[in-house]
Amino acid sequence: MKIWHFSEMAYHPAWPQLGDSYRVIIPSRLYDPKVGADLYHRYLNEWALCDELGINIMTNEHHATATCADSVCTIPMAILARETKRVRLLALGMPIGNRNDPIRVAEEYSMLDVISRGRIEMGFVKGVPFEISPANTNPAELTERFWEAHDLILKAMTSHDGPFNWEGTHFHYRQVNVWPRPWQQPHPPVWMPVGSTGSAMEAAERGMTIGVLNTGWVRTPPIFEAYRKKAAEAGRPITQERLAYMALIGVGHTREEGWRRADQILGYSRTSGIVAPQFMNPPGYASPALSAQALKTSGGGFRAGRIQSRDGRNIDPRTMSVEDAIDAGLVFAGTPDDVLDQLRAFYDHVGGFGHLLMMGQGGLLDHDETVANLTLFSREVLPRVDNLAVM
Amino acid sequence: MERIQINELSFEVLTAGDGPPLLFLHGGDYFAQHREFFDRLARHWRVVVPRHPGFGNSERPHGFRTVHDLAYLYLDLLERGDLGKATLVGSSFGGWVALEMCIRCVDRIDRLVLIDSVGVKFGGREERDIADIYALASEEVLRRSFFDPARMAPDYARLSDDELTAIARDRQATALYGWRPYMHNPGLRQWLHRVSVPTLVIWGENDGVVTQDYGHKLCRSLPNSRFEAIREAGHYPQIERPDEVADAIGRFASAEVL
Numbered sequence: 001m002k003i004w005h006f007s008e009m010a011y012h013p014a015w016p017q018l019g020d021s022y023r024v025i026i027p028s029r030l031y032d033p034k035v036g037a038d039l040y041h042r043y044l045n046e047w048a049l050c051d052e053l054g055i056n057i058m059t060n061e062h063h064a065t066a067t068c069a070d071s072v073c074t075i076p077m078a079i080l081a082r083e084t085k086r087v088r089l090l091a092l093g094m095p096i097g098n099r100n101d102p103i104r105v106a107e108e109y110s111m112l113d114v115i116s117r118g119r120i121e122m123g124f125v126k127g128v129p130f131e132i133s134p135a136n137t138n139p140a141e142l143t144e145r146f147w148e149a150h151d152l153i154l155k156a157m158t159s160h161d162g163p164f165n166w167e168g169t170h171f172h173y174r175q176v177n178v179w180p181r182p183w184q185q186p187h188p189p190v191w192m193p194v195g196s197t198g199s200a201m202e203a204a205e206r207g208m209t210i211g212v213l214n215t216g217w218v219r220t221p222p223i224f225e226a227y228r229k230k231a232a233e234a235g236r237p238i239t240q241e242r243l244a245y246m247a248l249i250g251v252g253h254t255r256e257e258g259w260r261r262a263d264q265i266l267g268y269s270r271t272s273g274i275v276a277p278q279f280m281n282p283p284g285y286a287s288p289a290l291s292a293q294a295l296k297t298s299g300g301g302f303r304a305g306r307i308q309s310r311d312g313r314n315i316d317p318r319t320m321s322v323e324d325a326i327d328a329g330l331v332f333a334g335t336p337d338d339v340l341d342q343l344r345a346f347y348d349h350v351g352g353f354g355h356l357l358m359m360g361q362g363g364l365l366d367h368d369e370t371v372a373n374l375t376l377f378s379r380e381v382l383p384r385v386d387n388l389a390v391m
Numbered sequence: 392m393e394r395i396q397i398n399e400l401s402f403e404v405l406t407a408g409d410g411p412p413l414l415f416l417h418g419g420d421y422f423a424q425h426r427e428f429f430d431r432l433a434r435h436w437r438v439v440v441p442r443h444p445g446f447g448n449s450e451r452p453h454g455f456r457t458v459h460d461l462a463y464l465y466l467d468l469l470e471r472g473d474l475g476k477a478t479l480v481g482s483s484f485g486g487w488v489a490l491e492m493c494i495r496c497v498d499r500i501d502r503l504v505l506i507d508s509v510g511v512k513f514g515g516r517e518e519r520d521i522a523d524i525y526a527l528a529s530e531e532v533l534r535r536s537f538f539d540p541a542r543m544a545p546d547y548a549r550l551s552d553d554e555l556t557a558i559a560r561d562r563q564a565t566a567l568y569g570w571r572p573y574m575h576n577p578g579l580r581q582w583l584h585r586v587s588v589p590t591l592v593i594w595g596e597n598d599g600v601v602t603q604d605y606g607h608k609l610c611r612s613l614p615n616s617r618f619e620a621i622r623e624a625g626h627y628p629q630i631e632r633p634d635e636v637a638d639a640i641g642r643f644a645s646a647e648v649l
Contacts, residue, residue, distance in 0.1 A: 025526075133526060140567035141456075278528055283562035291562070292555035295547045 001354060001385045004090055005050050005374060006058040006246065007361040008068035008268060009043045009076070011036060015066060015267075021276035023065040024133050036069060042367045044079055046360075049371060051084035053378035058090040058357055060125075063134035067271050073123075074108045081116035089116055092191050092211050092357075093123020096153065097146030098135035102171055103178060105149070106156040110182045118183035123191040123211070124150050126199075129286075130279040140284025145170045152176070157187045191244070195219075197226035204230035204242075211357055213246040214269070217329030218308040220245065221350045228351070244355035245346070248325065248362060250333040251377050259322045261373050262333035266325055267363015269307075269317045336380035343381075347388050356385070392448070395441070397467050402449035403442035408433025411501075411644070412474040414465065415440045418483030418507075419565030421536075421627055422447065423554065424543065428633035435641060439474065441465065443488075445564030447557045458510070458568055458576065462491035469499035478644055482506040482629060483600075484565055484574070494582040503590040504640055505609065507598050507626045509574040511583070513608045521574045522600045525566070535599030537625040583612045590616035591643040593636060595624035619643075 014030040015022070047057045059076045062068035070076060073091040080089055089112070094105050113120040126146050132139045148168050155164070156178045163175040182188055194200045194210040203210045204227045212223055224243055231238050248269065250262025281294055307315045307328045315324045325331035329349075332342040347353065360377065361370040395404045407429055413436040417425065422442075432438045443461055445451030454460070465488065469477060479500050481489030486508020493503055514520045524532045533540040547555065590613050594606035603620060610618040619639050621628035629636040 136571055138566065138570040140563050140570070276528065278526060282525055283559075283566040284564075288556050288559035288563060291559035292552060295555050295558065296550070296552075297548075 001240075001356055001388060002056055002088075003054075003377075003382055003385065004056040004058040004088075004244075004355060004357045005047065005360045006060070006092075006357050007043050007046065007359065007370075008060065008062070009040065009070040010268065010271075010363065011039060011066045011069040012267065012364055015271060018066060018274075020274065021279075022067050022271050022274045023062070023130050023276075024279050025276060026064070026066060030066065031069075039069065043361070044076060044083075046367065046370050046374065047076065047080055048083050049374060051087050053374055054087065054382060055358070055360075055374060055378055056088045056090065057084065058092055060092050060123075061095065062128075063131055067268070074112060077112050077120070078115070081112050081119070084116075084119075088119045088121055090121040090191065091123050092193055093125045095125045095127040095131055095135070096149040097142045098127050098131055098137045099149070102149040102152045103156060103173060103176060106153045106178045109153075109188060110157055110178060110180050113182040113184055113188050114180050116183075118188075120182075120184070120188045121191055121209075122188045123193065124153075124208075125193055129282055130275045132282045132285065133279055138284070139282035141170070142285060154187060154190070157182050194223060194227075197222055200224070200227040201230040203227065204236065205234050207231075207234075207236050207242070209242045209244060209355070211244040211246060211355075213357070214307070214330065216307055217310050217327070217346070217349065218312070220329065224350050224353065240352050240354035243353035244357050245350070245353050246357035246359060247329070247343075247346075248331045248333075248359040249339060249373070249377065250322075250331070251336055251339050251373060251381060253335070253376070255334040255338055258334040258338060261365060261369055262322045262325070262331050264365040264369070265359055265362035266320065266322065266331065267365075268359060269320065269325070269330065270363070271318075273317055336376065336384075339377075339381055340384055343385070344388055352388070392442070395468070397464060397471075400444060400450070400452055400464065402444055403447055405429065405438075405440040405442070407438045408436050410436045412437045412439065412477040413640075414469070414474065414477045414479050416465070416479070416481040416485030416488050417443070417446075418485050418627065419569070420558070420561055421543075421545070421630060422557070422561060424545070424627070424630045428629040428637065431633045431637040432640070435637075436478070437474075439477075441468070443485075443564065445567060446561045448560075451564065451567075456567065458488055458491050461488045461568070462495060466492055466496055466499075472499075474499070476501040478502045478504065478640070480504040480506065480640065481508060483509055483626060484569060486510060487569075487574070487576070487579075490579060490583070490586065491576070493586040493588065494579070495585075497586070497588045500588050502644060503586065503588050504593060504643065505590065506593045506629055506636065507595055507601055507606070508592075508609060509569075509601055510576060511580050511609055511612065512572070512575045512577055513580070513605065520601065520605055523573065524600065535625065536627060538595065538597040538623045538631055540625075543627075543631060580612065584614055586613050587615060589643075591639065592616055592618045593628060593639055594618065594620050595626055595628035595631070596620045596622050597624060598626045598628075600626040 059073045061073035109122045163177040166173045191209045200223045248265045250258045252258035332339045392403045442449040486505040487510025537543040592610040624631040
């Protein structure tokens with residue numbers, strides 16, 4: 001199993017001053033660039049440490065938010081492409097349905113792949129609903145635009161005989177000719193975050209690796225199952241390499257220490273969904289049937305996401321405890337043995353997967369604690385994850 | 392609701408009443424609340440209300456992505472001839488469609504009525520002519536849309552799944568046609584001199600989506616138009632004050648000159 005360390009580079013110093021929205025409408029006067037610079041450098045140091053620890057690196061991006069100050073996922077990648085030498089670099093990823101220029105995305109990923117000498121894995125992201133407003137893209141066309149951009153980027157990265165023509169529905173170029181070509185052939189591995197069985201099937205048809213985030217014990221198995229079923233139908237080999245699961249991980253020398261770290265990392269889950277309701281379901285983002293149900297239950301936008309416990313209880317992510325989060329399969333925490341036990345149980349429950357996207361830093365977990373968390377994981381958990389096998 | 396076929400496209404049309412033809416182009420939301428207004432119009436008019444492609448239960452062909460497509464569709468509808476020369480009435484988003492029709496061809500349009508219409512940009516690039524309803528809390532959208540939101544707010548919990556799905560499709564299609572540029576065509580203003588038919592610009596005095604000031608600017612930009620405000624009404628005066636709006640349309644239609 002491959003392990004990846006993920007952090008959203010949160011600008012948490014602003015959190016106490018935010019009200020009922022941590023996204024979209026918050027003024028940037030709450031951001032102090034001097035504090036922000038220190039935070040960027042410390043998060044980059046933690047990723048750089050991963051190169052020594054044998055933990056791969058994952059970045060992402062969000063916009064107009066203090067929960068994730070990584071607004072351009074390829075910028076930390078660019079720094080780390082040179083600063084690291086061994087581990088692989090995953091951007092999960094680029095919101096290509098929201099970006100205006102897919103060719104620029106192909107260029108960024110190709111350059112990164114060459115500079116890193118073939119260590120890039122490239123994620124394409126449809127984007128959560130509250131990313132629509134910062135990009136001002138049409139929510140009713142997002143899915144279409146995403147797939148057209150996906151097709152164009154892959155063609156641009158794999159065409160090496162001079163310019164080609166692209167006059168599609170959403171993107172228009174007459175001389176597509178991306179330099180440099182990528183290091184990995186035909187192109188770096190392609191990932192997509194997935195939160196529904198429908199998206200899992202779309203990814204399976206194309207052989208993409210899916211990253212399943214925040215779906216937990218109850219929602220993950222049907223997503224993985226849909227992927228395996230569709231991949232089989234499409235005649236694609238079914239391999240764990242195509243399935244990734246994200247968990248928040250707090251490991252300590254004692255259970256108490258591991259739980260304390262997990263509790264701080266959970267600051268991510270507790271803040272991530274706090275968004276003014278009008279940005280939660282822009283018209284056309286979800287299907288009319290889903291939006292109709294949202295109207296019925298809440299008279300407007302979707303309510304902030306709910307997480308389910310193993311026995312089907314709804315857990316409010318804003319107030320969830322470590323115990324609840326472990327029960328829901330969002331957190332693996334405790335001693336190295338505890339973490340392995342929880343990981344093994346989850347692995348068996350969902351039928352196995354090939355990548356663990358480890359949020360080893362989140363929320364208020366400070367630098368020393370993050371280093372301790374990652375180091376202990378690397379020493380005590382990492383050597384044993386390859387022994388996992390579906391029972 | 393009946394269906395009508397234009398070219399390859401089949402869409403829903405509500406028809407009612409008898410009299411001179413009136414083609415009503417609806418706005419982005421609250422379609423179900425128009426019943427009283429349509430009943431009132433139907434006393435004097437043959438009312439024809441198409442559900443725009445993508446709205447309600449009308450399909451949207453893949454190529455239908457802009458207000459121009461809707462404008463040509465309804466020009467085709469008028470060109471079929473069975474309506475004769477119609478009075479064209481457009482509310483909000485439907486007013487934009489009506490304007491796009493009139494700058495192209497008014498051969499089959501007798502008169503034009505715009506009710507709290509959008510579609511034209513008057514202010515500078517940092518001025519917002521039309522409230523960004525997608526960035527406002529739902530209570531605020533209601534407050535800006537109606538003079539009396541408490542009376543007009545739909546009780547979504549009591550609606551059927553079909554009714555709710557129609558509303559969701561209305562909102563999806565409005566976003567599709569009107570998201571960017573937001574609810575207007577940057578090139579429309581320079582062609583408004585082509586709207587040569589007599590035009591009545593009706594505005595809810597309490598409209599908080601597009602204010603009366605915008606309505607006056609629109610009225611002044613049209614060559615043959617007059618303005619009429621409706622008291623105690625917001626962005627949809629025909630829903631809040633159906634009698635007053637129907638009467639205003641009636642007076643305008645029977646007036647010899649503006």
